[in-house]
Amino acid sequence: MRKRIPSDGRWIGSIPLIAATFFMLILLVFSSQADAFDPTTGVHKTILPNGIRVLVMERPISPTVSLYIRHRAGAVDDLTSRTGAAHLLEHMMFKGTTTIGTVDYQAEESLRRRISEARSTLKRVLEREGDESSEAKELAEKIDRLEEEKRSLIVSNEIDRLYRERGGVGLNASTGYELTTYMVNLPANALELWARIEVDRLMNPVFREFFSERDVVIEERRQVVDSRTERQLRELFLGTAFIAHPYGRPILGWSDDIARLDIDYLTRFFHSLYRPANMVIAVVGDVTNSEVLSLINNYFGALEPSPADDLLTRSATIEPPQRGERRAVLTSSANPRLIMGFKKPTAPAREDYIFDIIENILTGGRSSRLYRSLVIEKELAGDVFAVNGSPGILYENLFMVEAEPLDGVSLADLESAILDEFERLKQTPVSRRELQKAKNGIRADLYRMLDSNSGIASVLSYFEATLGDYGYLSTYLDHIDSIEADDIQSAAAEYFVKKNRTAALLEREETP
The missing domain is CATH 3.30.830.10 (Metalloenzyme, LuxS/M16 peptidase-like)
Structure with missing residues (x-):
């Protein structure tokens, strides 16, 4: 191992x-x-009524606690023409909620709707008249002004700040082929802060700065893969080994696919795959099983079980x-x-x-x-x-x-x-x-x-x-x-x- x-x-x-x-x-x-040696000695497992599986190990070596949330959502769940969705969603989950990451959510949401309407209009104008028309230029300028106004209402990296102010370290996330993981280490007395933040971003996520973050992910692929031949070789290797199974597709996704991802599809992906039945929570540190379960029941128990989207239900093609x-x-x-x-x-x-x-x-x-x-x-x-x-x-x-x-x-x-x-x-x-x-x-x-x-x-x-x-x-x-x-x-x-x-x-x- x-x-x-x-x-x-x-x-x-x-x-x-x-x-x-x-x-x-x-x-x-x-x-x-x-x-x-048995590494599972002392592990308490509980399945909440909504399907979340909770693992707790009491380990009072220091007054700290490590917290992992894993979702059964990964690159194998990306559709063929939508590769990179699981990874982009991981990025977007750090953009905040209706209460975290914003100065005024109502004003921000109003601007988001106006921007969306303007983008839809611009798309129709571009298809009809091209990008040199005066109407297209005016719409593009209007979108830029609205985006600038919206940016003034956004508080960037507020989830990170909230954790750091309470002594949090190791705040991170990762996307693999089968799982997406969110983890952080905190003082044991900050356990409730973790529960409040994580449930909030599961119940009320706001995918702020979507287009700029999508560009960040495309640039990440350029730097991590397109500029490094050993990573290109590994992509080629897996694509050759797996001609049918999604293991043959890159976790980061293909650049053209990433550029086609939109908020509506990512929202659909989120609701289908970040369901309680797909979640595992692990809590290890200076805690007691009873206090953890009480806290998790109070917060995560409020997450309602939701049906899977038929299109996004995991059903990977078996490799011949x-x-x-x-x-x-x-x-x-x-x-x-x-x-x-x-x-x-x-x-x-x-x-x-x-x-x-x-x-x-x-x-x-x-x-x-x-x-x-x-x-x-x-x-x-x-x-x-x-x-x-x-x-x-x-x-x-x-x-x-x-x-x-x-x-x-x-x-x-x-x-x-x-x-x-x-x-x-x-x-x-x-x-x-x-x-x-x-x-x-x-x-x-x-x-x-x-x-x-x-x-x-x-x-x-x-x-x-x-x-x-x-x-x-x-x-x-x-x-x-x-x-x-x-x-x-x-x-x-x-x-x-x-x-x-x-x-x-x-x-x-x-x-x-």
Whole structure:
């Protein structure tokens, strides 16, 4: 469990070597306590009448509390022509409410209606007369004046200010393929402030500055993806691996799709997918279960269950079986890079546990197989890492390896060396010592993830929201401990085969 929990679709790197060594020492010294470790001990789960699932862990180590709200709404819910909606909605949820982020909401709303009417009129005029007509220019100037007047009524970033003034840290949000998450850490005595703010923005959201924020997201895509070839390669890789399933679409969305998103569609998306039945709340810190439930019932209990929009009910197209290798090439002046992946069952299938161990064996530290072979011994790569379970957990996913060759090393040689290590897993059983080392590494990583209120709240809410049961964690290490060398050999032989392989190569473009 080194990179199990995605936040925004990016692949997370390995834990620092010093941290891993520290936790390994803990395991060696306190092995008897480790054997009895159950990360779900002390978790209280309650389902409210409206369907919200609440997880509470009392952890009075410091007078603080970590709070996570996860919605089962993500990029897999974007329609084909409306990619990026889930991510843009995440941005808009910070724009305030009818009482937060405004000087005078009634005046602001009146201006919003006038602007909307003027935009509709301008659209008709542009279609009829073009943008050079005097009427079109007058309407554009009128819209600019109204927008300026409306901006004078807006208080930007007020949600952030309210939290900071009460000692809040780590206020953030993320959109993944399957979830959108909102989190913050607060002094325990500010719990009610959190409830008031979060319920207000669920009951009375106002999507202020929509067009400018939409432009911000388009610019974000330009900076994060269009200007970074490694991110373009990852998009190409996923689009090649998943030709039907929405895992093949980018979380940020395509620029043209983002530009077509409007407030009406985003409002529809919000009401359909941010429903109470799609919500999981995790509260971990210096609280009691009774006080948390009383507070959450008083505030979140007022959220009414709403029916799903038929058009936006999650029903992702199942990826058809892959019957041959898929390859894609991106040319650029950037350093060459290689991504290789194999489809496999997702959690909680037994194969998923096996691939967690394979991930650790291949790239779990400097002594792991791929790092030692490619980086240290053969000097083929400057960087290599593996990820099990990319890019999501709800559907069949990928075991993938990404590597960057050193100068003078061909992608073909690098790919061949990686495939050699896969063949080695098929042909030769992993030694008992190496297998135990991988299991210990996984255990250490899980401990690291659960060493803070925020880490616990994140992990608990993630598995409750995706797999429907945070209790997955309670037996996770037992399943890991049950894996034997022949399990690894069998899984490698079944899934590390050419017809199940997808590869994306970033090749250096030839100069004329």
